[in-house]
Amino acid sequence: MTHAPHIPVVGSRPQRPDGADKVTGRARYGADLSLPGMVWGAVLRSPHAHARILSIDTSAALALPGVLAVLTSADMAANFSADVAAGESHIDLQDMSRNVLAREKVLYHGHAVAAVAATSQRLAKEALKAIQVEYAPLPVVLDLDAAMHPDAPVLHPGMFTRGLPETPSVASNIASRLVMQKGNVDEGFAEAEVVMERTYTCASAHQGYIEPHACLASAGADGQIDLWCCTQGHFAVRSYTAALLGLDPASIRVTASEIGGGFGGKTTVYLEPLAVALSRKCGRPVKMQMSREEVFRATGPGSATRITVKVGARRDGTLIAMDALMEYEAGAFKGSPAGAGAMTIFTSYSAPHQRAVALDVVVNKPKVAAYRAPGAPQAAHATECLLNELAAELGIDPLDLRCRNAVTNGTPTVYGATLRNIGLQECLDAARVHPHWSAPLGPNQGRGLAVGFWFNHGAQSSASVHLVEGGKLLVQEGNPDIGGSRASMALMAADTLGIPYADVHPVVADTASVGYSDMTGGSRVTYATGYAVIEACRELVERLKSRAATVWGVEPSQVEWRDGVAIDGRDPSRSMSIAELAALSGRMDGPLSGQGSVNLKSAAPSFAVNIADVEVDPETGASRVLRFTAIQDAGRAIHPDFVEGQLQGGAVQGIGWALNEEYRFDANGVMENPGFLDYRMPVASDLPMIDTVIVEVPWPDHPFGVRGVGETPICAPIAAVASALNAAAGTTIREVPLSPPRVLAAIMAKD
Amino acid sequence: MAIHVQTRVNGQATEFLCEADASALDVLRDTLGLTGSKEGCNSGDCGACSVLLDGTLVCACLVLGAELEGRELLTIEGVAPPGGLHPVQQKLLEHNAMQCGICIPGIVVAAKALLDRDPDPDETTVRFALAGNLCRCTGYDKIIRAVLDAAAAMREGAGVRA
Structure with a gap:
């Protein structure tokens, strides 16, 4: 036959x-399932960004008809001895528990304080108003300088900076200090003919998934629990929920619904342990879903950052030394991606002397969550914009500057791995031959180039x-x-x-x-x-x-x-x-x-090169991305449509972060723009088509050569767009977002 | 007190009870079990609950359930017969124009509304017609191409596939 x-x-x-x-x-997404006998859960959230909880009285709420259960931290374990391993990081259960439900203090506006289950959504929300919470407000800490000031109010009295040469005796808002280095930067700068140092900042941006967090939990009389939720990891939800509630993980069956976007923001738990605990209390299935405002106020955005970068080079553009101080806001609990940022900030370049000092700093804002290549876009913004400034200073083409200094196989990284089978040079070559790189520009238009790197997992x-x-x-x-x-x-x-x-x-x-x-x-x-x-x-x-x-x-x-x-x-x-x-x-x-x-155990290093053209209206400071080309090494594109989709979507998230998106807080730590009208994500009419070039340098550890493509696309766009906009406007704005008022102010200051 | 409403949803006579402040989206999702319309914001900013009310594109979260009395509502569940696909749906599939997919029901309804009134839109027209539909995954590129392709197919006679 x-x-x-x-x-x-x-x-x-x-x-x-x-x-x-x-x-x-x-x-069927997270909020799309219902069960017979189902009731609704809702969360009471803190009206203060920083306050001690003196008392919580739930008796009036529990007495309301239709209210079946009320939950506070008194129902949860107070102390946890072990951490839970969680993929790229480890989880501090003590912190996670207190983020899910505040215990001694509330640490940000919107912090969950109590939860109820009632027979309708309306009753659940009414019941929240009947919960009496007595707070003693504390001074709020809203930015890096305020948090690191010697007299700053301390968010966590038991937190002492890790990573210092000597164990500190005073609690601090700096959770950790991490140093990654190779070579000797002092010697490197001594050799350099040109040294430039600049400081770059990025505002906090939300992952912006369109689907709010939602779940449905059903606890049986025998202790078996069914949990349906939108998550990036249902096994992690099982581990976290079991650990926080003291349950046997094998007794919890978690079904991942379709997920309406995550970008890292759905890698932790918020509602899930509450829904399970409420269902255990009332014996009914409990459904919970966040409003968009809750998503903004109480789920992880990406870190706001301040990064000071110093580079030393020869006049021919050869980079010798690179040094960075990377300060990352973690939000209310430690765990910003400062360390990941430090792993990426100089990895694209072969300068022999490199150092990155990364600080993880707590402030009275929502705890940050992973956001697509966590920590790397902010780091690339600093390095890539500075290299573009250096290229201008030295009169070197920005692409030539990258080619001269691009890492090659065999280069050790600051984080220990030695690079192999990388496709950076291939991406740079693709940029050079792409018609975009040599296309003419009109008045008030500028072009920006940037390299992105992510280590993958x-x-x-x-x-x-x-x-x-x-x-x-x-x-x-x-x-x-x-x-x-x-x-x-x-x-x-x-x-x-x-x-x-x-x-x-x-x-x-x-x-x-x-x-x-x-x-x-x-x-x-x-x-x-x-x-x-x-x-x-x-x-x-x-x-x-x-x-x-x-x-x-x-x-x-x-x-x-x-x-x-x-x-x-x-x-x-x-x-x-x-x-x-x-x-x-x-x-x-x-x-x-x-x-x-x-x-x-291995993961494939992933590089991208982005080219952006931006036009600025000098009268208003408004800008528009005219053309964008995303070039990335995919190893092997298993399904090219979806690889292109990752490149295009990452580019547009980066464009949004570069131009408009930012958390804005008032002096009391209340987010002023917790909706899609005022937190302005890119819409279809803001954008051009996003051109893509898939480079394929196979990764030998995978049978088909797959490298992983999801995160690298967001690494370079902020820097590419910011550099293009500054070139178009004749400005040197080093703060992100480059929103119209900021750009207009810079144009007027220049004139 | 609950309000009794008689309306038509996806061509079917439908009646329901709703509270005075319940939105059409609440009614669709929680009362009628039509969960294809998504709640992304509940403030008319994301377009994930886009529906056609007497042929006009609206966000179901901005319409009261009680306002549906005597009206004709078309949701994502009604843009094609059971088992069938509208050309916009077909082209979104062919272009693999979705990642997480949560915005897609709203995109389909908004694109249908556009093509119902303008069979030959240019790229800019499509971009503005979909400017009320947030997508966080795709950067819109493949979605715009799919809608333009659907328009072309419909001009060549493609219809709703049964």
Whole structure:
């Protein structure tokens, strides 16, 4: 029997398996599920940015008809001894518990203080008003200087700066000081012919996912709990919820709904432990969903930052020394991505002497959460803008300056890894030949170039594959599909088995239906979870070969697997298709499946080069991005449409951060713009098409060469846009966002 | 006190009870079980709950449930017959113009509203027609291309696929 050869599908652009559900409204997101007997939860939030909680009286609320349960920190454990490992970072449960529900103090305006469950949303909100909380307001700390002042009010009396040479005796708002270095920067600057030092700031920007946090929890009388929620990691939700509530993780089954965006912001828990605790108290399913205002006030934005960068170079543009002081606001609890910023700030450049000093500083604002390449866009803003200023100072083309100093394979990084198989030079080459780089500019227009770097992540993933009647394949994986990853899994499975893409049915399985998988984050899903899917498919192939060998009475090693068909190596005319083998299951050793579990220790360094053209109206300071080109090394683009989508979406998030987006607080620490009207994200009419170039330098540790593409796209745009705008306006604004009032003020100051 | 409302939703006679301050979005999602319209902001800024009220594009979160009395409402669930696709939906699929997908129901309804009145929009027209629909994932590029492609297909006779 002859079989048609399998045409490889990796690298093609089929429709995603879940596409029809998403265009018809059938896909179910966090707030879309309801259960019989369900009641509604709501959260009481602090009206103060910093205050001691003296007392909470819930009796009046509990007495209201329709109110079934009230929750305060008194219902939660007060002390936690262990941390929970969580992918790229570790979690301090003491802090996480107090962020989910304030205990001794409220630390930001909007901080959760209590929660209720009632028979309707309306009653739940009414009940919040009946909860009496007595506060003793404290002075608020709203920026880096105020927080680091020697006389600053201390947010956490037990927090002493980590990372200092000597253990400090006084509590501080500086949670940690981290130094990453190689070479000797003092010697490097002594060698330099030109030294430039500048300070750059970025405002806090929100991830801006369109779907507010939502969940539905149902606790049974036997302690079994079902939790449905929108999250980037349902296994993490299980771990955190179990740890915070003192439950057995195996008793909690978490189902990840479709997720309406996350960008890092859905890698922690806010409502989920509250919903579970309320459901345990009242014995009914409890649904909770945040308003947009709650999302802004109480969920993680990215850090506001101040970064002072100093570079030393020769007159020919060769960089010798690079030094940075990186101050990152963490919000109310420690844990800004200052360290990640320090890992990225100079990694694109070969200067032998590098140092980054990173401070993690707490302030009375919402605790920051991961935001796409956490810490790196702000770092790249500083370095890349300064290099553009240096290029102008030295009269060198900005692209030539990058090419002269780009890192190469074999370069050790400040964080320990040695770079290998990188595609930075290939991205720079692609920029040089792109028509955008040499296109003419008109009046009031400027061009900016920037390089972006992110280290990516590997870690733990699981997958199972099951052969279904007819030879179709069911793929179970444990990572919420936030941008088309089901399609990537199906493409890799199809080519590994040699079967059509349409025969593969990927499912994002709940925590009781697939093995542990780290979060959808770190640009790791196509890399690590894809690897687990490939491993599972390979195991299935071995079983298929073994079964064919039994049928033919030969050794499994004598069976070849090619194009979805088992072939007898001794007699290639003899073959069995995957469907034929599947049909034998009941008469042979039963159902055919495969398992894949990986813990990838390596991660592929990822580089991008962005070119932006901006036009400024000198009368108003308003600006517009006219053209944008995003070039990035994907390793291998499994599904190019979704890779392009990552590049385009990251570019536009960066454009928003560069030009408009910012948290604005009043003197009491109240966010003044907690809605999409005043927190201005880019809309379709603000933008041009976003041109993309996918560079493919395969990463050798992955069977298909995947590098991971999700985060790097947001690293370079802020710097590219800011540099373009400054070139257009003839200004040197080093603060982000470059909003029209700020740009106009700079233009007027110049005139 | 609850208000009794008789209306038409996606061509079907529909009646429901709602509180005076309940929005049409609350009614759709929580009373009628039509969860395709999404709540992203509840203030008319994100467009995720875009619906057609007597053929006019509105945010369901800005309309009261009681205002639906005697009106004709079209939601994402009604833009194509069961199992079918509107050309805008078909082209969004072909261009893989969605990532998380939460904005897409609103985009489909807003794009349909545009193409119902302007069969041959240029890129700028499409961008302004969708300026009330926030998408945080895609940068809009593929969405704009898909809508332009859908317009072209409809001009060549493509209709709602049953």
